[in-house]
Amino acid sequence: MAAVYVYGIVPADTPVPGDATGVGDPPAEVTTVRSGDIAALVSPIETAASLGRPEDMLAHQRVLDAVAAADPVLPLTFGAALTDADAVGRELLDAHHDEFAAALAELRGRAEYLVTARYVRDAVLGEVLREHPELAELRDAIAGRSEELTHQDRIRLGEGVNTAVAAKREADTRAVADLVTPHAVQAVVREPAHELDAARVAVLTDLDAEDDLTGSLAELAEDWRGRVEIRVRGPLAPYDFVATVR
Amino acid sequence: MTTAVQPQGGGGMLDRPSSSSLADVLDTILDKGLVIDAYVRVSLVGIELLTIDARVVVASVDTYLRFAEAVGRLNLEQDKETLPELVDDLNEGGAKSKTKGVIDAAGEKVRDTLGGGDRQRSRRGRKED
Numbered sequence: 001m002a003a004v005y006v007y008g009i010v011p012a013d014t015p016v017p018g019d020a021t022g023v024g025d026p027p028a029e030v031t032t033v034r035s036g037d038i039a040a041l042v043s044p045i046e047t048a049a050s051l052g053r054p055e056d057m058l059a060h061q062r063v064l065d066a067v068a069a070a071d072p073v074l075p076l077t078f079g080a081a082l083t084d085a086d087a088v089g090r091e092l093l094d095a096h097h098d099e100f101a102a103a104l105a106e107l108r109g110r111a112e113y114l115v116t117a118r119y120v121r122d123a124v125l126g127e128v129l130r131e132h133p134e135l136a137e138l139r140d141a142i143a144g145r146s147e148e149l150t151h152q153d154r155i156r157l158g159e160g161v162n163t164a165v166a167a168k169r170e171a172d173t174r175a176v177a178d179l180v181t182p183h184a185v186q187a188v189v190r191e192p193a194h195e196l197d198a199a200r201v202a203v204l205t206d207l208d209a210e211d212d213l214t215g216s217l218a219e220l221a222e223d224w225r226g227r228v229e230i231r232v233r234g235p236l237a238p239y240d241f242v243a244t245v246r
Numbered sequence: 247m248t249t250a251v252q253p254q255g256g257g258g259m260l261d262r263p264s265s266s267s268l269a270d271v272l273d274t275i276l277d278k279g280l281v282i283d284a285y286v287r288v289s290l291v292g293i294e295l296l297t298i299d300a301r302v303v304v305a306s307v308d309t310y311l312r313f314a315e316a317v318g319r320l321n322l323e324q325d326k327e328t329l330p331e332l333v334d335d336l337n338e339g340g341a342k343s344k345t346k347g348v349i350d351a352a353g354e355k356v357r358d359t360l361g362g363g364d365r366q367r368s369r370r371g372r373k374e375d
Contacts, residue, residue: 077277
C-alpha cells in the first residue's frame with residue numbers, strides 16, 4: 001500500500017531544496033502538500049517497505065536541515081506517514097492550520113544550532129586527579145595489584161572520577177549556556193549522551209546572529225584548547241524547540 | 247546542505263561539521279519534534295523496531311571501570327617520584343596499545359619491584375639485563 005511520508009511543516013511558499021532526496025530505497029523525491037498558508041514536506045512511501053535504515057534517518061534530517069538554512073520549518077519526529085496527500089491536507093494541515101502558521105511565523109529567520117563540547121579524556125582526568133587527592137591516592141593504591149583483588153576499589157575509583165567529571169560537566173555546561181544566551185532567542189540544555197560530554201546546548205538563534213554565536217564559541221574553544229573540543233552544527237531545523245503539547 | 251553559511255574560517259579551533267553523523271541523527275529525530283496523533287498516522291513496517299534508546303547510560307559500573315582504567319594509565323608527576331619503572335612502562339605500552347595486557351604486565355612488574363625477597367631481586371635483575 002502506498003502512503004505519504006511527512007518530514008515537517010513549512011510556510012506554503014517554501015521551495016523544496018533541490019539536492020535533498022527523501023527516505024526510501026531508491027530515495028523518493030520530496031514535494032509539498034499545501035493547505036492555506038502552510039504546507040507539508042512529503043514523499044511517497046510503500047507501507048510494506050521497511051523504514052528505519054540509517055540512510056532513511058539521515059535523509060529525514062537532511063531534508064529538514066536543508067530547509068532550515070533558509071526557511072522556517074516545524075520538524076516531525078522520524079517515521080510519520082499518512083494514508084495519502086488528502087489526509088495530509090485535511091487531518092494534519094487543516095486540523096492545526098493556525099497553530100502551525102503561528103509557530104512558523106515565530107521561527108522566521110531563525111534556526112537551531114547544536115553546540116556539543118567533549119572533554120579530551122586524559123586532560124580532564126588529569127584535572128580530576130589533581131583536584132581530588134583522595135582519588136589520586138586510591139588510584140596509586142590500586143596500581144600494580146591484581147584485577148580480582150581491586151575490583152571494588154576500581155569501581156569506587158571510577159565512581160569518584162565519574163562524580164567529579166559530572167561536576168565539571170555541570171559547570172562547563174553552564175559556561176556554554178551563559179556564553180550563547182546573548183545570541184539566543186532560546187537555549188536548551190540536552191542531557192549528556194557520552195561520559196566525556198562536557199556540554200550539549202541547543203540554541204535557537206537568528207540566522208543573522210550566526211557569526212556572533214560562532215565567534216563567541218571560537219573564543220571559548222581557544223580558552224579550552226587541549227581540554228575540551230567544541231563542535232557546532234547548524235543551521236538545523238528547530239528540533240529542540242518544537243514539541244507536541246499534550 | 248545548500249546553506250549560505252560559510253564554515254568558520256580563522257582560528258580553526260571550532261569544529262563546524264557540514265553534515266550530521268548517524269549518532270547525531272538518532273539523538274535528534276527519534277524523540278524530538280512534532281508527533282502526529284496515533285489515530286491519524288498509518289503504521290510503517292520497521293518503525294516498530296525503532297524503539298532505540300539513543301541515549302547512553304552515562305553512569306554505570308562499566309563507565310566506572312573504564313574511568314578507573316583510564317586514570318590508571320595517566321602519567322602524573324607523582325608517579326615519576328614513586329613508580330618510575332611503571333611510568334616508563336606505561337609511556338611505552340600506553341602509546342602503542344590500549345589492551346589490558348599492557349597494564350597487567352606493568353602491574354606484574356610493580357609487584358615484583360615492591361614485593362621484596364630474593365626471588366624478586368633476581369627477576370628484576372633479569373629484566374634489567
